[in-house]
Amino acid sequence: MRWPSSDRVVFPAGVVATLGVLVVVFYYPVGRVLLAAIDLGGTPLAPIVDVLADPFYVGLAHHVFADPTGIPAGVGSWLAAGGPLSAIEFGLFGFTAYQAALSALASVALGFPGAYVLARYDFWGRRTLTSLTIVPFVLPSILVAVGFQAMFGQTGLLNDALAVVGLGPIDVLYTLPAIVLAHAFYNAPLVTRFVTGAWEGVDAREIESARAMGATPIRAFRDVVLPQLLPAVLSATVLAFVFSFMSFPIVLSLGGLELQTVEVWLYAKVQSLDLEAAAALAVLESLLSLSLMYLYLRYESGQIASRSGGRSRSRRSLLDGLGTLRDPRRLAVLAYGCIAAVVFLGPVLSLLVESVTGPEGAFTTAYYEFLLAQQASAAVGTIAPLTAIRNSLLFALGTLAVAVPMGVIVSLVATRGGRGSRLAETLLSAPIAVSGIVVGLGLLQTLVFGVDVFGHRLTVTGWLAVVAAHAVAAYPFVTRNVTPALAGIDDRIVDAARSLGATRFRALLTVTLPLIVAPLVAGAAFAFAISIGEFDSTVLLAEGGASHTMPVALERYVGNRSIGPSLGPATAMGSVLLAVTAASFVVIDRVGGRYDG
Structure with missing residues (x-):
């Protein structure tokens, strides 16, 4: 008897085994949860429609499902109030998306300069620092929450330091900035990783050609470097948004009662055994996050396809490449280093000191x-x-x-x-x-x-x-x-x-x-x-x-x-x-x- 070749057995068997594991421990269990939102025994999709028609969950958009003919009245009342952003009721989903967007932007703002330093300059400890940049991302989120409590709490390290110089105390916990900053701590290293790799892959010859044709350094960055960084930036931003949207322990610990998100509310529904409402929230959250994940994969494929394989720019010494102490670039790098030290090291050191x-x-x-x-x-x-x-x-x-x-x-x-x-x-x-x-x-x-x-x-x-x-x-x-x-x-x-x-x-x-x-x-x-x-x-x-x-x-x-x-x-x-x-x-x-x- 002739056995089938390994080419025809190993890979298909691996795919079948992977699908089998996913079906048993993911698709079937999650499918059972999501089916509860369809309510086959009653009105189809009734739990989902109930959520979408509730202003608590979707704010002003609930008119679309609860009373489509009343949409003009809802918009009219907003316009009658002068059209201020604060007058719009975004609901639970709207606030969750809002804090996730702010968190993603903060992650990019904190991670992008770090990518510039790691990609463009060489200094002692660079390899170790590169290795450690991802540690905040893999830290347990409940640990990050406790670290922020130890640093920003009433008896935290920050208020203790302010008391020494006669300032404070400040109350940061249970506010939106605390959640955004904690998410940035968590996701900014991811941005740094993505953008550093893309920056190191930029072909130096393209930049040299642009400069030879009279482009200033800023214009060469805008026209040559930035377009090649964009796929990495967008990929990291989408991931940071998804992770912040689905964040649970950080919001639970730092958000307080007034800053709850879909994930925290979903957990509360499970705890109260309101499984039908929990299933509806799970369906809507999963649809949004899966759509964004598909976009992320598209951007990632574009990033891979756009790699030119050209000559990378050599890194300059951090001390020699930034000129004198008054050089604006040196001052900017030093300022960023101080901010990064406070944001990334502060919660960790506070955790250790408090212990x-x-x-x-x-x-x-x-x-x-x-x-x-x-x-x-x-x-x-x-x-x-x-x-x-x-x-x-x-x-x-x-x-x-x-x-x-x-x-x-x-x-x-x-x-x-x-x-x-x-x-x-x-x-x-x-x-x-x-x-x-x-x-x-x-x-x-x-x-x-x-x-x-x-x-x-x-x-x-x-x-x-x-x-x-x-x-x-x-x-x-x-x-x-x-x-x-x-x-x-x-x-x-x-x-x-x-x-x-x-x-x-x-x-x-x-x-x-x-x-x-x-x-x-x-x-x-x-x-x-x-x-x-x-x-x-x-x-x-x-x-x-x-x-x-x-x-x-x-x-x-x-x-x-x-x-x-x-x-x-x-x-x-x-x-x-x-x-x-x-x-x-x-x-x-x-x-x-x-x-x-």
Whole structure:
């Protein structure tokens, strides 16, 4: 009997296996949630129409669904008020989009200058700094929220510093600027990564030609450099908008009651068991985020296609390239460095300082001793910190085992061409644009509670359910790293191996994979760190102390006041989570040789 060749088996089998995993742990559970919004037993789409017709959710736009003939009256009342922007009722979706847009713009404003410095100048520690720029992005969002509380709270590090010089206190928490700044902390490094890569790929000869024809440096940047940066900027902006739109712990912790978003309201509906309204919100949020994700993939493909492969501009020394101390460029870089240090280092340092500072400002280890006491406690509901650390690391390893192969398969589908490859990649990358709350809720209603399969009750609970949710959340980041590298491989190299007798599968193993090791390891680092920091779905799926993770433990400690009114226990747990997350990401990233150039 002649067995089929590996060319005809391995890749199709990988695609089938990937689709099988997605159907079981993503499409089916999420589909069950979304079907609740269709209400097949009653009026079709009634829950969605109810949301769209409610001014609380969509503001002035509710006239379109509640009373189409009353639209002129609604617009008329706005015009009668003089047409001020403040008179428009945007509703929950409008405010969520508004804060996400502000957050995306703030992320670009904070990340773009950093890309300029990293792409154009060389200085001591540049490689390490480049490696660390992505650490804020992979930090757990609940950790970022606690860091901002430790810095900007009434007893935070900022107000303590202002008190020394006789100023303050200032009240920043529970305001829109606090949310926007926290989102910028989270997403600006992503902008820096995207734009730095595009900037380094700009052909120096085009700039030199423009300057030789009389263009000023500003005009050469506007006419030559900026058009080549635009796809990267737009891609990063879309991603920052999607992540800010679906942000949960940051808004929950820093927003207060008056600054709730769709994601927080969705969680509240799940908690109150109003699953029909939650499903309607999930449908509308997912449609918006998936549409934006499709646009992002289009921009990414345009970015890859526009790479010229020309000669990159050499970096100048930061000290020599900026002239004297009075040089405006030097002053601008120094000012940006100060702002970046406050925004990025401030919350992290505040977290660490608060964890060892007592109520009177003296050094203390009481908060870490509290964690050890929790570890030794046998009280019901107690979260043991060491158990949470162990769970997080084990879940992250399990996530790697599932997410990395899935991410590579999706990248291969995306780069094999064809009319439907971009649409297929969008569908296969859908988890990146679907709320973790929705995924967690879907898994609860299906695999966790049990599904009848051929007369048998199939249940997936505990660590297996958590790993499944983490893998679904993480594998698109593997794809995002691997796809551009696969698309950039010269087909002639693979063809040469094939002409020498190698099968497609052997060419993949011996030619293609060695060329994508660095981005593959970088994607694995993302997957590992994202699993460690995943909170949205884990908070719904964790069953008692046996499957609690570090972010869930941190969320529990935020409200703990066992040793006083400070954030001490939460900052101590957050410091542990910070150390584990940063060390894991940097070690995996550097071992893989991601920054070898």
